[in-house]
Amino acid sequence: MAISKERFNELLDRLSDKDFEPVSELMERLSQTSSISEIPxxxxxTTQEDLDAINKAxxxxxKGQLINLKNVEHELRN
Structure with missing residues (x-):
C-alpha cells in the first residue's frame, strides 16, 4: 500500500504527544534499515519446543494473562 507524504502528515498530526516517542523511534529504526527484503x-x-511455547502463549x-506494553518497554530499556 502506497501512502503519500500528505496522508502520512495527516496521521502524524492526529497522534497524541505520548505517541511521538515510540513512533519516532520506529521511524528512526526504519530509516536506518536499507530494506526489509535484505533481512534473511x-x-x-519449527521444533516441538517452539510449538509448546506457542501453545502456552x-x-x-x-485466559487474559496479557503483558502490559509499558512493562515490556521498561524491561527493554533497563
Missing amino acids: LDDEP HEAYL
Whole structure:
C-alpha cells in the first residue's frame, strides 16, 4: 500500500504527544534499515519446543494473562 507524504502528515498530526516517542523511534529504526527484503528469512524448522511455547502463549492469551506494553518497554530499556 502506497501512502503519500500528505496522508502520512495527516496521521502524524492526529497522534497524541505520548505517541511521538515510540513512533519516532520506529521511524528512526526504519530509516536506518536499507530494506526489509535484505533481512534473511528464518528458515529453521519449527521444533516441538517452539510449538509448546506457542501453545502456552495462546492459552495465556485466552485466559487474559496479557503483558502490559509499558512493562515490556521498561524491561527493554533497563
